[in-house]
Amino acid sequence: MTTGSLGLRTSGSYGSLQQHQIQNGSLSLPIQTTPPLSSRKPPKMLKEKDRLFHWICKFAPRKKVGMLLLCLVSAAVFGWVLYLGKGEDALETIVQNINIQSGPIPGEKNTSETFSYQVRELEGSANATLAPPPPPPPVPPAFFTGYTLPPGNPCESFTLPPPPADKKRTGPRPCPVCYLPLEDAIALMPNAPSFSPVLRNLEYIHEDNLTKSEFGGSEFGGYPSLRQRNDSYDIRESMSVHCGFVRGVKPGRQTGFDIDDADLLEMETCQGVVVASAIFGAFDLIRQPQNISEYSQKNVCFHMFVDEETEAFLRNSSELDHNKKVGLWRIILVSQPTLLRSQAQWKGKPVGRFIVLRIQAGRIDTYKIWGLCWGLVGKKNSHNVPKLLLHRLFPNARYSLWVDAKLELVVDPIQILERFLWRKNASFAISRHYKRFDVFEEAEANKAAGKYDNASINFQIEFYKNEGLTPYSVAKLPITSDVPEGCVILREHIPISNLFTCLWFNEVDRFTSRDQISFSTVRDKIRSKTNYTINMFLDCERRNFVVQGYHRDLLEHWSAPAPPDGVHPPPPISVMDESPNKTYPGLSAGSDLSSNP
Template identity: 65%
Template sequence: MSLGGTSGPRVCARICKLAGRRQRMLLRLLVSVAVAFCFLFSSLVSKDEDASPGVETMLVFSDHVRSFVNPVWTSSGRPVDRKRTGPRPCPVCYLPVEQALALRPAKPSLSPVLQSLNYVLEEILIPKESKSGSLFGGFPSLEERDKSYDIKDSMTVHCGFVRGKVPGLNTGFDIDEADHSEMQLCQSTVVASAIFGNYDVMQQPENISKFSKDTVCFFMFLEEETEAAIKNTTIGHTKKIGLWRVVVVRNLPFTDARRNGKVPKLLLHRLFPNARYSIWIDGKLKLVRDPYQVLERFLWRKNVSFAISRHYRRFDVFEEAEANKAGGKYDNTSIDYQIEFYKREGLTHYSSAKLPITSDVPEGCVIIREHIPITNLFTCLWFNEVDRFTSRDQLSFSTVRDKIRWRVNWTADMFLDCERRDFVVQSYHRELLEQRQSALRRWPPQRSPIARFQPRKMLPDNAAREPWKASATKKLSRKRARDKKSSSRRTH
């Protein structure tokens, strides 16, 4: 089409004349594919131009592209990425560690309204109602749950560890006194992770500055099953594996390994009461940026106290619930009960009316936070929802966030998931890695093909001097020459 005018047909005819039959067929196929792609792209752009600009438009367009490459559809009519590849890491601007440290705030951030947060302690606990959580969480009633959102200057709320004054010592989720003393000494920044149920392979942080190695606390929580699986690794008297200080937890409060992982994930401020900042990463992730660079980029530069990445595709809690049910992440009846409960409290589908809130669904594998009263309250109440309902913390995140946001001037900052993928690298779960390794062991090694050398045919003496004459010595048969002549006529 770009040739245009009268010269276009002449050029096309010349190309067809010079090209062979296979080349012409390949050219036609390429042209057909290009035309089809242009038509599809123009239709998508025209469809998206009718939509309102913003987050939804970009997500819809990305869904169209993914469905074109890998089309799978849900019952709601939205495409699902079968391979669940997600977005690739996007460029993130970090400052050098020295400059990041120079920008560290001299004072803690202000906590709106709430200035003092205390925690419920009860040695004798009796469930007050059905579905009120666990013994570790203290069985908070619905009335106590509602009061915990009545934010005041001083508050006392349920926040796990209710059976003792010192979290981790005879409270459930128990740790050794030596480990506990070491955790009390952490006063600046803690990077924490956990592996329960031998579910993941321990990942060592990379690109960590010497200053961070000396000042940042790296703690990895394990239980006895996972500890037994790494017996071949030398821990030593320092209880360290690489940068990680390994803490073995006993008397776990839950039978579900995923729910046990929510204790350090959401209650780090209780385990490290003197730490000012914390970075939580799931056990399947590897930290590949310096902690101070991460804090500067996602907290200090934005002047926020809590940061978490939003889900790369889903931004509606109802869709997240359906995805969890389809993936068998939790019992479907429990998920439905939780969503219906939230609907009665006013949960609605995400829309542009909620802006500047960009999503209701986090990718909760990384949490970056400053330990101040309002963020501590948020994670306490988030843990209480996980304790009362399902362990899928993505379903309860927006409910807790919005209940606090409606009462005080505070919210959790949500950054792009591709930015999260820049500073942590995701690995496969242990089960999948072992399956792949066993498959490789079962697969018989392929023998390299044995090259069979044939004696080299000698060319005529005149081949080296006059190669065109040597090729002419082999004459075509009359029948083959006749076929070639007829085919050339058909081509023209």
């Protein structure tokens, strides 16, 4: 018994059979149990294999030969299956990582290369059409940390010039200020709030049942005890303090400083910069801001708070339109601020006289004007509510600029904020008093001018002295002054600056309404706990962007000059002589000047 080789032969009948089977499309296992008859002599190697096989069969039992063959066949089939499985896994890996490229079939057109080229062409055009996704925007900083102006900016070489040596003009005057162009100022507007040292969360006390146990306070601001006052200066991460509007639903509603719902909604929409002012008692005339850019006219809120008396005056003068606006100012009516004015009455006190000479058509008219020093007999002042509590009236605003009604704004507010807040990396800015730096001197000046009753001022100063108030000296540097000029306030609405104005308002509500006296006490107490600093800029810089006018009552004393009744010849040359022996026509030396009708 003989058997064939397990492999395929490439010569003789094996080669012919293999070629025939491939041509017929079928390929059988190359294992043959009966080799074909051949006239050729078996090779020597085949004889040796047959001898080895016969030798194995001779010594092994016949029953075990079948089992051995069966095991060999099973092992071969198992190995073949493993080989096929390994080949399929390798093929899948190749498919995932490379590409499938099928060879051409004989007799058919090779379309594989064409299809592959078309696919690559489509992919290339898609990649050319669809740009890669843009990188994610940079994460905004958590806090604004200031900036340095780039080289070549207009303010790089700016220095404050010395005051002009004009002996005829010795009073306060404006000085040059370098503002950036509006476009540059807008580009430098911070996109993150400034850092608030220590304080992170500030809440406000609301109480319906008010009990007055100690001195000071009001129905509007509450009656905080001295213990609560001391606790409010212990700066912590989360605090709850008195800050006006202690009663009612929300600021402006049933609080004693009531505002119409439509106006409140308008105020809540202000999310950027707010410019605010107030006129109560028709005490001032509305002064329109000048040199305001189109950007600020569209994006900055200009709000003027008035009471019923002032609103009636505006309507009678035909200044108020149907949109509740007078020029750029949006008029906000405050209804019955009785909780603030219940003990306050305006009183005029003559403090002196001055002479106004008006020259018209060669004739000199003289007017005697009595200066009226207006003060409050009581302790309440409605102006301090919007002045110090704008962050409560405009809860969504980022920055605010308070301007007294007697001032006319003449520079764009964005440029002002850039110059005095952002460039200085400050969240609160106020100008120094043009003349006084010491609180004790300021108190004496207020008493001399009759701004408040002397006993109340003395009590407040003594109270502060017992808490450690000392006169200003160079030892307080870098603090440059203890007395501000409070007619302009620039600030960012962050927790620490909001706390500062809340506590400042509480001092005004507890003691006198002269906020210049209490400013340094609040500042120094907060600074001792947080190292919080305030930018106190020069008074001449403030006068650069606001122009001071006169109160309405004073302007009404200036009667209009009589209309000219003809053309008058120019005055004689002797009138222009400054000799002390010369007098003006119609005037006698030492005469009591009176107004000409």
